[in-house]
Amino acid sequence: MLAVEELVVAYGRIQALRGVSLTIGRGEYVGVIGPNGAGKTTLLLALSGALPVAAGRIVLDGEDLARVPAHARVSRGVAIVPEGREVFGPLSVRENLELGAYHRRRTAPRAEVRADLEMVLDLFPVLRGRSRQLAATLSGGEQQMLAVGRALMSRPRLLLLDEPSLGLAPVVAAEILGALGRLHAQGLTCLLVEQDATLALQATSRSYVFRTGLVVAHGSSAELRRNPLVEEIYLGRAGSGAC
Amino acid sequence: MRAGRGTALPLAGLAVGVAALPLLGSVFADTVMALAGLFAIVAVGLNLLFGYAGKISFGHNAFMAMGAYASGILTTGAGLPPLGALVAGAAGTGAVAFLLGAPILRLRGHYLAMATLALGEITIIVSTRWTEVTGGLTGIPGVPDFRVLGVAFDTKTKLYYLIWAVALGGLCLSFRVIDSRFGRALRALGAHEAAAEALGVPVVRYRVQVFVLSAVYAAVAGGLYAHFLNYVNGTFFDLPVMVELMAMLVVGGIGTRWGPIVGAVPLMWVSQSLGRYADYSLLIFGALYGVALLFLPRGLCGELVAWAAGRRGGS
Amino acid sequence: MLSLLPLLVVNGVVFGAIYGLNAVGFSVMYNATNIINFAQGEFLMLGGMLTLLFYGDGRVPLPVAAAGAVLATTLIGLLIERAAIRPLWRRRAKDWTYIFMLFAVATVVPNAVMLAISRDAATFPAFSGTRPLALGPVTVAPQAFWVLGLTAVVALGLYGFFTHTLTGKAMKAIAVNRRAAAWMGIPVERMVALSFALSAGLGALAGVVVTPLITTQFNIGLPFTLKGFAAAVIGGLGNIGGAIVGGLILGVLEALSSAFVSSMYGDAVTYGILLVILLVRPSGLFRPLVELTEEEI
Numbered sequence: 114m115l116a117v118e119e120l121v122v123a124y125g126r127i128q129a130l131r132g133v134s135l136t137i138g139r140g141e142y143v144g145v146i147g148p149n150g151a152g153k154t155t156l157l158l159a160l161s162g163a164l165p166v167a168a169g170r171i172v173l174d175g176e177d178l179a180r181v182p183a184h185a186r187v188s189r190g191v192a193i194v195p196e197g198r199e200v201f202g203p204l205s206v207r208e209n210l211e212l213g214a215y216h217r218r219r220t221a222p223r224a225e226v227r228a229d230l231e232m233v234l235d236l237f238p239v240l241r242g243r244s245r246q247l248a249a250t251l252s253g254g255e256q257q258m259l260a261v262g263r264a265l266m267s268r269p270r271l272l273l274l275d276e277p278s279l280g281l282a283p284v285v286a287a288e289i290l291g292a293l294g295r296l297h298a299q300g301l302t303c304l305l306v307e308q309d310a311t312l313a314l315q316a317t318s319r320s321y322v323f324r325t326g327l328v329v330a331h332g333s334s335a336e337l338r339r340n341p342l343v344e345e346i347y348l349g350r351a352g353s354g355a356c
Numbered sequence: 357m358r359a360g361r362g363t364a365l366p367l368a369g370l371a372v373g374v375a376a377l378p379l380l381g382s383v384f385a386d387t388v389m390a391l392a393g394l395f396a397i398v399a400v401g402l403n404l405l406f407g408y409a410g411k412i413s414f415g416h417n418a419f420m421a422m423g424a425y426a427s428g429i430l431t432t433g434a435g436l437p438p439l440g441a442l443v444a445g446a447a448g449t450g451a452v453a454f455l456l457g458a459p460i461l462r463l464r465g466h467y468l469a470m471a472t473l474a475l476g477e478i479t480i481i482v483s484t485r486w487t488e489v490t491g492g493l494t495g496i497p498g499v500p501d502f503r504v505l506g507v508a509f510d511t512k513t514k515l516y517y518l519i520w521a522v523a524l525g526g527l528c529l530s531f532r533v534i535d536s537r538f539g540r541a542l543r544a545l546g547a548h549e550a551a552a553e554a555l556g557v558p559v560v561r562y563r564v565q566v567f568v569l570s571a572v573y574a575a576v577a578g579g580l581y582a583h584f585l586n587y588v589n590g591t592f593f594d595l596p597v598m599v600e601l602m603a604m605l606v607v608g609g610i611g612t613r614w615g616p617i618v619g620a621v622p623l624m625w626v627s628q629s630l631g632r633y634a635d636y637s638l639l640i641f642g643a644l645y646g647v648a649l650l651f652l653p654r655g656l657c658g659e660l661v662a663w664a665a666g667r668r669g670g671s
Numbered sequence: 672m673l674s675l676l677p678l679l680v681v682n683g684v685v686f687g688a689i690y691g692l693n694a695v696g697f698s699v700m701y702n703a704t705n706i707i708n709f710a711q712g713e714f715l716m717l718g719g720m721l722t723l724l725f726y727g728d729g730r731v732p733l734p735v736a737a738a739g740a741v742l743a744t745t746l747i748g749l750l751i752e753r754a755a756i757r758p759l760w761r762r763r764a765k766d767w768t769y770i771f772m773l774f775a776v777a778t779v780v781p782n783a784v785m786l787a788i789s790r791d792a793a794t795f796p797a798f799s800g801t802r803p804l805a806l807g808p809v810t811v812a813p814q815a816f817w818v819l820g821l822t823a824v825v826a827l828g829l830y831g832f833f834t835h836t837l838t839g840k841a842m843k844a845i846a847v848n849r850r851a852a853a854w855m856g857i858p859v860e861r862m863v864a865l866s867f868a869l870s871a872g873l874g875a876l877a878g879v880v881v882t883p884l885i886t887t888q889f890n891i892g893l894p895f896t897l898k899g900f901a902a903a904v905i906g907g908l909g910n911i912g913g914a915i916v917g918g919l920i921l922g923v924l925e926a927l928s929s930a931f932v933s934s935m936y937g938d939a940v941t942y943g944i945l946l947v948i949l950l951v952r953p954s955g956l957f958r959p960l961v962e963l964t965e966e967e968i
Contacts, residue, residue: 163850187856199851201844208840216856218837267856412767414774459950465766466707469774470900471949474942477897481939595893599778602771635786642778649772650758 114139114302115160115271120169122152122159129155131326132169137271137304142297144313144334145306147323148346153306154196156323157273160304161193162186173271188216190270194277198256200263202249206240209248209259213266226266233262236292254285261289265296272296272303278312290316310346314338322346363531363613367524370617374520378513386516390584392624393519394577399604399616400523400530401573407611408539409566410546411461412469414598415476416574421483421593422449423575428496428588429489438502442579446572453571457564476598483590495589502583515584522580523617526573531613533569542566596638600627603645609655618656677809679926685815685884687922688822689715692877693899694906694914695829696870702833702909703842703866704760709773710751712896713780714871717744718878719887720784726795733795741875748871751776752864760863777892785889797883814883821880825873826915833911842866846909894938898925901945907955917955 115137122130130152137143145153158164160171162183171178173189181189192213201209210233214226234241237258243251248259257277264272274293278286286309294316297303307313314320314334322330322343330342337343378386398420405411426445430436436444460471483490490496501510502518509515533539541562544552553559582588600623608619623644627637652659693711700708721740725731755772798817803810833839844852845862853859878887885891902921906913925941932940948955 161854163854182853183850184853184856184858187854193854195851195854199848201847201851203847204840204843211837212840212844212852212855212857215837215841263855406767410767412770463949463953466709466770467904467949467953469709469770470707470897471946474897474945474949477893478939478942478946481936481942485935485937485939599774602774606771636782638778639782639786642775642782646755646772646775646779649768649775650755653764653768 114174115304116170116172117156117160118170118172120156120159120171121167122155122164123167128167129326130159133323133326133328134169135321135328135331137302140297140300140302141319142294142303142305142317144317144320145304145323146308146310146313146320146337146343147329149308150325151323152326153323154275155326157193157195157275157304157306160186160273161191187267187269190268191273192264192267192269192271193273194257194260194264194275196275196279198253198260200248200251200256200259203247205245205247206251206259207244209263210266213263214268216267229266229268233265236265236296237262254281254289257281257285257289258292261293270302272301274303274305276306276308278307278309286312310343311338366614367528371524374524375517378516383512386513388625388628389621390512390516390519391628392621393516393523394581394584395601395604395624396617396620397519397523397526397577397580398574399601399608399620400526401570402601403605403610403612403616404530404533404542405566405570406605407615408534408546409542409563410549411563411567412465413472413567413570414469414602415472415474415479416570416601417593417595417597418476418479419449419453419571419574420578420581420597421479421590422452423578424582424588424593425483425490425496425578425590426575427579427582428499431500431582432496432498438500438583439504442502442576445579446575449575449578450568450572453568454564457567458560461560461563461567476595480590480594483593490590491588493589493591495587495591496582497587499582499586499588501586502580509583512584515580519580519584522576526576527617534613538562538565599638599641599645603641603648605655606645606648607652607655609657609659609661612655612657612661615655615657675930677807679930680923681806681809681811681815683923683926684919685811685818685922686881686925687902687919688818688915689877689881689918690895690898690902690921691915691918692822692825692873693895694902694918695825695911696873696877697899697903698906698909698911698914699829699842699873700866700870701903702846702911704863705846706756706769706773707900707908708870709770709896710777710780710892711870711874711899712892712894713777714744714748714874715878715881715895715899716781716784716887716889716892717747717871718875719882719891720788720878720889721875722879722882723793723795723887724788733798736795737879740879741872744875744878745868745872747780748867749864751871752867756863756867757860760860777896781889781892788889790889792886792888794882794886798880812884814880818880818884821876822915825876826912829911838862838865894941897938897945898941901941901948904945904948904953904955907957910955910957913955913957916957 117133117135120130120133121128133156145156147153155164159166162181166179173191178186201212210230214229217226234244239255240258240262243255248256251259277289290312293303305313305317314337317334320334320337321328322337324346330337330340377389398416402413402416405413423445426448427441430441430444431438463471484493501508503509509518541557544555544557545559545562549559604619604623605616607623609615626640630637654662693715696711696714697708700706718740721743722737725736725739726733755776759768759772797814799813801812803812833843841852841857842862844857845859849859898921902918903914905920906917921944924944928940
């Protein structure tokens with residue numbers, strides 16, 4: 114479904130991605146792990162249209178996304194749950210979710226959108242109690258749920274997740290990843306970027322390992338868990354990841 | 357750009373050019389360049405405030421007015437010698453800037469812009485209505501010629517020399533400031549105030565100092581203008597002056613050493629050469645600097661510096 | 672002097688409503704873009720001057736001329752956005768660039784009007800005659816009711832727009848987080864254009880209704896820009912309801928101070944009020960709709 118070919122993304126003169134290639138098949142749950150600064154977030158920003166591509170291609174179901182501006186990607190089915198949540202603080206939970214379905218405002222019947230909203234609130238019951246509260250008043254974990262729910266409201270074909278466990282208590286992170294797992298089981302294609310390699314390799318079936326803007330390893334998540342390179346990245350230089 | 361050799365040559369060149377111009381024998385040219393020099397003085401000060409310290413002021417025309425009125429009132433009413441009046445005006449305006457500076461400069465961005473705009477407008481309105489002091493709409497006529505040490509600057513050409521002597525002096529001073537520790541601190545302040553403060557830059561004090569300095573530049577220019585016209589009237593310093601100054605800064609290059617001069621000279625020529633299209637002056641200036649913002653945001657000097665750096669730095 | 676109080680207050684409220692409408696224009700644009708429109712007052716001026724132009728010597732019915740003027744001003748607002756703002760937006764220009772650019776617009780527009788239309792002050796007839804109506808102890812020009820009525824309609828309409836329509840909420844979202852808004856599918860650039868159109872139209876409407884009360888001229892824009900901004904700040908920049916309340920407060924303060932403080936310095940006193948507000952309480956009376964971010968120039 115998604116093919117990334119020799120992708121190069123640069124911040125000024127610094128190349129954050131130096132020729133990355135990966136594929137995601139329909140219905141897969143793929144992970145991207147790697148230390149800080151490896152280019153994982155850059156990948157998602159490029160896929161979601163927030164960063165321009167210096168070289169290479171992003172092909173979604175045969176369409177080259179390079180010409181598609183950021184605000185049009187969601188109508189192609191690409192939705193992102195950004196690092197740091199980035200919910201709309203001064204708006205309510207409900208309003209955040211409604212905005213998630215913005216691109217469907219002319220194409221989908223109101224009842225359908227409302228049904229989706231109920232589904233999200235069922236998926237994350239804690240949000241239901243807070244549906245009229247301003248998003249800024251939510252806890253980190255609740256905001257993460259809201260960010261995921263908001264992305265789901267667009268009925269994505271491909272869900273991009275940028276470090277959903279960041280800053281969350283393990284229990285909360287597990288709950289969110291659990292919900293994502295259930296969604297995947299129902300057919301949602303997901304690309305999970307994570308600093309927490311263990312979490313990512315457990316949740317996904319196949320993963321890529323990034324380091325300094327390149328793919329250095331890739332394979333089934335189960336195998337990667339035993340891969341010495343991965344061990345070195347995560348255990349040898351615990352958390353330093355300066356690139 | 358480092359000081360010393362980097363600026364000495366162009367400065368010398370400029371000084372030579374300035375000295376040589378009257379040899380052409382055109383009083384019109386001398387007058388235009390004299391006006392350019394006056395605006396350049398204000399622009400240099402404003403450039404320090406905005407280009408380096410990052411603080412917008414849409415009200416510097418008020419400081420020019422204050423300097424002009426001080427010179428006008430003190431020479432006609434109090435009989436002070438012109439130099440004394442000029443210094444007093446600069447000092448007085450500096451004091452006003454000092455008092456206003458601390459509270460006003462706390463504001464940022466558009467708030468500061470609006471506040472300084474309001475201050476400028478208040479000053480001009482008051483100056484045209486406070487008839488007892490400023491002569492109201494009639495202004496102050498009969499301002500004597502500037503004279504120093506027995507030398508009377510009674511022709512436009514002589515005033516041209518005087519103004520450019522001051523302008524070159526002001527320019528040199530600005531280079532000194534830019535290259536000093538104060539100047540570097542200003543740049544840090546302009547780039548990121550919180551970070552500068554964390555690094556120990558006395559933000560408030562430096563802000564006020566550069567504000568006062570820029571106000572003094574404007575006041576001196578205003579005072580000289582009073583002697584140039586032998587007349588002071590607040591309406592001469594209304595918003596159109598501010599527009600011209602902004603255009604000069606933008607076109608010349610904000611935050612560059614030579615930008616104010618590079619902007620002031622050609623634009624003043626444009627302004628004075630319009631003849632019967634004089635009414636179009638503001639329209640042209642506004643359009644000019646709007647276009648500059650779109651296509652030449654770093655100004656002539658800024659683009660030149662960037663282009664030169666690009667060539668030196670390689671791909 | 673005190674017997675004049677009711678009249679002063681009424682006058683203050685009427686003009687305050689105009690400041691409020693202008694302030695709403697500021698807030699709408701600020702909500703969507705974080706840009707302060709230094710040319711906001713020019714839209715008001717255009718509303719009056721273009722109506723004058725279209726009305727001519729009365730051959731064109733006034734409502735048609737007015738509608739045409741509002742439409743034309745809205746189009747001009749869109750043109751300004753497309754030509755002057757969009758390029759800056761695309762290259763992520765810093766704050767000061769917008770400030771300078773809009774100031775350039777605020778210079779070009781009135782001068783263009785002066786050269787193309789007229790230098791002089793002029794007016795067109797009031798909408799429903801000039802026979803004053805009694806409002807309690809005060810007599811009021813009928814035009815004043817048009818002003819108040821328009822303000823009420825606008826206030827309600829915008830409130831509904833921003834709190835109950837998806838597009839309105841989308842505009843709020845853009846001000847909060849431009850990138851995240853784009854990820855939702857919100858066409859940020861088009862919304863920016865919409866906010867310009869809205870501010871321009873609002874400004875023009877205000878200009879049309881107020882002209883019979885004050886006459887219009889090419890240079891009335893700047894005072895309205897400053898006062899509209901003052902009103903917006905009083906109410907909390909970005910807060911639509913606050914903008915109108917802020918306008919009313921400013922209008923009344925202005926009327927009272929011109930009577931009790933000084934009438935000689937006219938607008939200078941109002942600008943003084945603006946200064947005081949900026950120095951004492953720039954966040955305004957009501958919490959702004961969107962948190963004010965600390966922007967670096």
